[in-house]
Amino acid sequence: MNFRRCLMMMVEPIERPRFDLAGVLGGGTGVDFERSLQVRAAHLREPRVIDAASCMWLLQCSAEQWQPLPSDPQARADVLTLLELGLLVSDDPAHAQALAIEQQVRDSHWWPLSALHYQHSRWDGVDSLGDMQRSQLVTAQDLVRSFGAPPAEAPPRREGARALPRCGDDPMQAQLQARATCRNFDTGRALPLPLLARLLQQVLMAQAQVETDPGVRFLKKNVPSAGSLHPLEAYVVVRHVEGLAAGLYHYHAVAHELAPLPTQPGDLPGFCLRLLAGQDWFADAHVLLVLVCRFERSYWKYRGHAKAYRAVTLDAGHVSQALYSAATAQGLGAFVTAAINELEAERAFGLQAMTEGALAVCGLGWRAGAMTTAELDPIGRVWPAPRPPGNGTPQR
Numbered sequence: 523m524n525f526r527r528c529l530m531m532m533v534e535p536i537e538r539p540r541f542d543l544a545g546v547l548g549g550g551t552g553v554d555f556e557r558s559l560q561v562r563a564a565h566l567r568e569p570r571v572i573d574a575a576s577c578m579w580l581l582q583c584s585a586e587q588w589q590p591l592p593s594d595p596q597a598r599a600d601v602l603t604l605l606e607l608g609l610l611v612s613d614d615p616a617h618a619q620a621l622a623i624e625q626q627v628r629d630s631h632w633w634p635l636s637a638l639h640y641q642h643s644r645w646d647g648v649d650s651l652g653d654m655q656r657s658q659l660v661t662a663q664d665l666v667r668s669f670g671a672p673p674a675e676a677p678p679r680r681e682g683a684r685a686l687p688r689c690g691d692d693p694m695q696a697q698l699q700a701r702a703t704c705r706n707f708d709t710g711r712a713l714p715l716p717l718l719a720r721l722l723q724q725v726l727m728a729q730a731q732v733e734t735d736p737g738v739r740f741l742k743k744n745v746p747s748a749g750s751l752h753p754l755e756a757y758v759v760v761r762h763v764e765g766l767a768a769g770l771y772h773y774h775a776v777a778h779e780l781a782p783l784p785t786q787p788g789d790l791p792g793f794c795l796r797l798l799a800g801q802d803w804f805a806d807a808h809v810l811l812v813l814v815c816r817f818e819r820s821y822w823k824y825r826g827h828a829k830a831y832r833a834v835t836l837d838a839g840h841v842s843q844a845l846y847s848a849a850t851a852q853g854l855g856a857f858v859t860a861a862i863n864e865l866e867a868e869r870a871f872g873l874q875a876m877t878e879g880a881l882a883v884c885g886l887g888w889r890a891g892a893m894t895t896a897e898l899d900p901i902g903r904v905w906p907a908p909r910p911p912g913n914g915t916p917q918r
């Protein structure tokens with residue numbers, strides 16, 4: 523059996539405070555710090571804790587050259603432990619699956635720090651609402667109580683600045699002002715299918731294609747995309763659309779069609795709530811659009827590129843703003859959130875982790891008649907008689 527180190531990894535020295543009874547008795551503060559070395563690898567979901575000697579050995583082990591198992595029993599045992607942890611890979615058929623997963627990340631052209639960031643910032647089973655409530659960080663007042671006042675809402679004004687004219691009768695401005703993140707959907711009224719189709723056509727549909735080489739095509743959409751690569755796909759969760767069965771679909775941007783997925787969740791409302799990390803104010807939107815990036819499409823051009831991951835997240839931002847605008851123009855509410863359980867999407871849509879993955883979830887639908895969850899509409903363009911519950915400015 524031969525082995526080598528996984529290619530993309532980092533060591534994070536951790537210091538966790540712990541109660542130190544002996545310290546208190548000896549007149550100390552009673553707080554001690556427990557130190558450990560946590561290794562994060564781009565192909566592994568969970569960090570691994572190893573001792574300093576193994577860590578030094580690991581850092582010196584080649585990630586490129588295979589080497590045989592050492593004959594010394596202790597060294598061999600150490601290698602086998604690191605193999606079990608997944609920090610080493612081997613050509614032994616018993617470890618074939620681990621090798622394939624590491625090889626796939628190796629071949630993916632991720633910039634290593636982005637790969638580590640993306641892998642280890644994916645959520646599974648997170649209840650963000652519950653977490654906010656438990657730590658009493660729900661409203662702006664809660665945040666100020668815990669963290670003090672935030673940095674100023676805008677930097678100081680500068681000397682010599684030139685005042686600009688304000689335009690009073692700009693129709694575009696009126697429409698932009700009518701946008702507010704919607705957290706109150708009307709669950710009693712279905713969304714007409716042509717309305718959903720219209721929004722998909724405006725925001726996500728390919729308006730044209732350009733063929734630069736035989737079989738090499740680039741799409742033109744109404745939203746910009748880094749490198750003109752449009753690596754974002756939309757998986758559509760239909761909750762309440764006239765003439766369309768509730769469930770999971772994939773939207774095809776060239777064909778402008780929705781294909782039902784072969785596997786559907788048994789409990790669609792539960793799936794939505796888990797996907798949205800417990801944010802119940804979004805979960806009953808008529809339609810959710812899960813923006814899934816095909817990283818390999820972007821990284822075909824931006825190989826090992828320090829800006830590539832940033833660019834795909836910016837792409838997602840452009841799609842979400844376009845959706846907000848298109849929905850607002852139709853009298854609908856929309857939202858975007860990055861507080862999502864990515865692994866819920868990966869399982870439901872059958873995505874291959876690190877090759878494709880969810881970056882954000884957008885949603886849209888009819889607004890409810892009354893505001894139950896707070897929205898930010900201080901100028902009353904969405905809720906003509908503003909009546910937010912309590913005085914809580916939403917802090918999501």
Ligand SMILES: Cc1cc2nc3c(=O)[nH]c(=O)nc-3n(C[C@H](O)[C@H](O)[C@H](O)COP(=O)(O)O)c2cc1C
Nearest residue numbers: 701702703801858859860861897898899916917918
């Ligand atoms: C990248 C991004 C992530 C967001 N995530 C959440 C979220 O997790 N939950 C939520 O309720 N709102 C979320 N929002 C909406 C913001 O809270 C909202 O934009 C902000 O409060 C300003 O309100 P407005 O959109 O109505 O102007 C997000 C917005 C953006 C752009």
